[in-house]
Amino acid sequence: MSAPAHAAPPPHVADYGGITDREGALAKLMIAPAVVYIAAMIGAPFVLAILYSLSDATTGDPALRLVGLQNFRAALADPVFRMSLRNTFVFTLVSQTIVILLSRILATALLKNFRGKWLVRFLILLPWTAPISLGTIGWLWMFDSIFSPMDWVLRYVGLLGTKDALFGFQTNMYWLGIPGLSMASVILVQAWRILPLATVIQLAGLSSIPKDLLEAAEVDGATPWRRTLMITIPLTLPIVSIAFLFGVVFTFTDLVVVYVLTRGGPVHTTQVLSSWTFFKGIEAGDLAQGAAISLFMFPVLAVVAVFILRLARRTEVV
Amino acid sequence: MGRVEIRAITKLFGEVRAVDHVDLLTNEGEFLVLLGPSGCGKTTLLRMIAGIEEPTSGDIVIDEREVTHLPPRMRNIAMVFQSYALYPHMTVFKNIAFPLRARGVDEESVRKKVDWAAGMFKIGRLLDRKPRQLSGGERQRVALARAMVREPSVFLLDEPLSNLDALLRASAREELRQFQRRVGVTTIYVTHDQVEAMGLGDRIVVMSQGKVRQVGTPLDIYQWPADTFVATFVGSPPMNLLDQGDTLLGFRPETFLPADAVEGSEGIVTWPFEVTYLEYLGAERLVYGNVGEKSHARHVAARLPGSMNLSIEAGMTYPFAVARGDLRRFDKKTGLALPGGTT
Numbered sequence: 001m002s003a004p005a006h007a008a009p010p011p012h013v014a015d016y017g018g019i020t021d022r023e024g025a026l027a028k029l030m031i032a033p034a035v036v037y038i039a040a041m042i043g044a045p046f047v048l049a050i051l052y053s054l055s056d057a058t059t060g061d062p063a064l065r066l067v068g069l070q071n072f073r074a075a076l077a078d079p080v081f082r083m084s085l086r087n088t089f090v091f092t093l094v095s096q097t098i099v100i101l102l103s104r105i106l107a108t109a110l111l112k113n114f115r116g117k118w119l120v121r122f123l124i125l126l127p128w129t130a131p132i133s134l135g136t137i138g139w140l141w142m143f144d145s146i147f148s149p150m151d152w153v154l155r156y157v158g159l160l161g162t163k164d165a166l167f168g169f170q171t172n173m174y175w176l177g178i179p180g181l182s183m184a185s186v187i188l189v190q191a192w193r194i195l196p197l198a199t200v201i202q203l204a205g206l207s208s209i210p211k212d213l214l215e216a217a218e219v220d221g222a223t224p225w226r227r228t229l230m231i232t233i234p235l236t237l238p239i240v241s242i243a244f245l246f247g248v249v250f251t252f253t254d255l256v257v258v259y260v261l262t263r264g265g266p267v268h269t270t271q272v273l274s275s276w277t278f279f280k281g282i283e284a285g286d287l288a289q290g291a292a293i294s295l296f297m298f299p300v301l302a303v304v305a306v307f308i309l310r311l312a313r314r315t316e317v318v
Numbered sequence: 319m320g321r322v323e324i325r326a327i328t329k330l331f332g333e334v335r336a337v338d339h340v341d342l343l344t345n346e347g348e349f350l351v352l353l354g355p356s357g358c359g360k361t362t363l364l365r366m367i368a369g370i371e372e373p374t375s376g377d378i379v380i381d382e383r384e385v386t387h388l389p390p391r392m393r394n395i396a397m398v399f400q401s402y403a404l405y406p407h408m409t410v411f412k413n414i415a416f417p418l419r420a421r422g423v424d425e426e427s428v429r430k431k432v433d434w435a436a437g438m439f440k441i442g443r444l445l446d447r448k449p450r451q452l453s454g455g456e457r458q459r460v461a462l463a464r465a466m467v468r469e470p471s472v473f474l475l476d477e478p479l480s481n482l483d484a485l486l487r488a489s490a491r492e493e494l495r496q497f498q499r500r501v502g503v504t505t506i507y508v509t510h511d512q513v514e515a516m517g518l519g520d521r522i523v524v525m526s527q528g529k530v531r532q533v534g535t536p537l538d539i540y541q542w543p544a545d546t547f548v549a550t551f552v553g554s555p556p557m558n559l560l561d562q563g564d565t566l567l568g569f570r571p572e573t574f575l576p577a578d579a580v581e582g583s584e585g586i587v588t589w590p591f592e593v594t595y596l597e598y599l600g601a602e603r604l605v606y607g608n609v610g611e612k613s614h615a616r617h618v619a620a621r622l623p624g625s626m627n628l629s630i631e632a633g634m635t636y637p638f639a640v641a642r643g644d645l646r647r648f649d650k651k652t653g654l655a656l657p658g659g660t661t
Contacts, residue, residue: 213406215399215403216397217416218369219369220417221421221468222420226420230416235406235407
């Protein structure tokens with residue numbers, strides 16, 4: 001007789017091989033929707049954009065006839081494109097620098113307990129919850145060339161509209177009508193929009209620093225300034241970088257603020273790559289040119305994405 | 319150098335009196351232990367001495383200088399936190415150098431002093447590592463070296479041994495005591511562990527509910543507890559308390575022995591001891607049971623040395639006794655010790 005220990009398993013155990021018990025297969029199945037979604041919504045348009053950029057397709061005739069790198073050459077030769085490229089960097093870097101500085105201040109304030117903290121937090125988060133286009137339309141009114149409430153205030157406090165006022169004798173600032181000022185306005189609105197996200201991220205970073213560490217530094221004789229410089233900033237650097245890079249991605253690819261406020265004007269001084277892509281490729285109908293312009297964003301975004309992924313691995317504080 | 323004087327310190331957190339009108343004076347070079355259960359206010363008191371917490375009222379004087387409202391950096395104190403609070407992004411060298419650099423010490427002296435402190439705690443080979451690459455014991459040494467390095471006039475230690483395993487804790491305790499004797503810096507040490515307190519302290523401050531219950535040498539605290547809280551908090555098992563009408567009669571378990579083993583110049587008190595439960599712990603035997611008339615407080619413990627070969631069984635009654643000199647009396651209402659121990 002053979003040993004009973006080696007007998008076949010009882011019959012009800014034999015049917016265990018269902019999909020729910022095979023982790024490898026189950027994992028693939030569960031992740032499939034995400035892969036399909038990314039392939040369809042990001043991969044396919046990306047490939048299409050590359051194909052269009054090498055063709056002479058227009059909105060009227062989207063057939064693909066390959067013409068080589070002609071669209072890229074044309075884009076580089078176009079002074080408006082070069083200005084958009086430069087503007088995109090200015091728009092992104094300046095707005096995100098402002099965002100990082102302001103969000104650190106707000107986050108530091110929100111770490112403390114004070115009366116009405118919930119209201120302040122609510123107000124800070126508000127721009128993030130409002131649809132971008134609606135918020136920007138609100139700003140469009142704020143910047144109105146005649147009825148701007150900001151101009152009223154400036155006139156009221158005597159900074160505008162009199163002969164020796166700081167901002168000149170004219171009755172209005174024309175926020176969106178003067179080249180430098182319009183860029184500043186667009187940057188201001190973009191900073192306002194990204195600020196809530198950055199504040200929340202910075203708040204998470206600041207509150208992840210163990211209180212003991214700051215107290216130890218205090219006992220060790222560090223002044224508040226030194227504590228910030230030597231403890232808080234180094235420890236929150238990874239997470240602040242993530243806030244910055246997210247902001248860069250959102251801003252670099254953003255179209256709404258520029259489109260609603262200035263449409264790239266005056267004279268393309270606020271034109272950015274995404275808005276120029278839209279005007280060229282959709283409004284003017286030159287799909288191939290639009291695709292080529294948009295692809296200039298790709299190298300920058302790819303580099304940023306690599307940085308985000310590397311930082312995400314290093315965010316643990318201790 | 320190194321005298322800390324605490325005058326009528328009170329700290330309120332909302333309605334809660336975390337520290338309630340505490341007066342305390344350390345001797346120079348003394349190792350003072352604040353002992354009490356969690357939430358008794360000992361850590362809050364330490365943090366007020368450090369300057370991390372501001373007292374609601376009262377004064378703190380360090381070396382004849384009123385420091386109550388000065389920031390920590392102006393008090394010349396050093397503190398070791400329970401978590402050690404090492405800066406995770408800095409190497410061990412930079413951690414130890416931090417207090418020196420914060421005071422603008424020149425780099426040459428920084429290097430010398432860090433080497434000296436590292437040598438003292440035998441961590442010289444760890445200077446290039448980050449805290450996360452260290453074991454618990456090594457972290458504790460780095461924290462001590464960082465506290466040490468700028469030669470403060472007072473050391474504050476907040477349960478620095480509680481994160482170590484039992485074996486390491488015993489040796490760390492010994493090292494800490496020897497090191498403190500060597501440098502002679504006044505040390506205030508917070509713990510909830512009575513063994514640590516008894517072993518380390520020159521004097522122990524027993525705290526409960528924000529109040530100081532007793533200040534004294536380990537011997538005083540153990541032999542002459544000021545009240546029933548100290549009597550039952552210190553010692554394991556705690557002091558036996560027998561209900562005797564208006565008073566409570568207290569005696570330590572190790573003084574409660576079989577009647578023929580007890581001698582006393584002032585005589586002995588004998589009870590029939592009804593044994594209910596026994597624990598054999600190797601070096602000793604704990605015997606639990608009841609004595610005297612049926613009342614609330616008649617459950618007592620006896621601690622017999624392991625060498626005492628006497629057969630004792632649960633369910634039986636034996637004559638047990640305490641020497642009169644070992645009896646303590648407490649007021650039943652206030653819990654305070656009454657003068658004159660014997661009945």
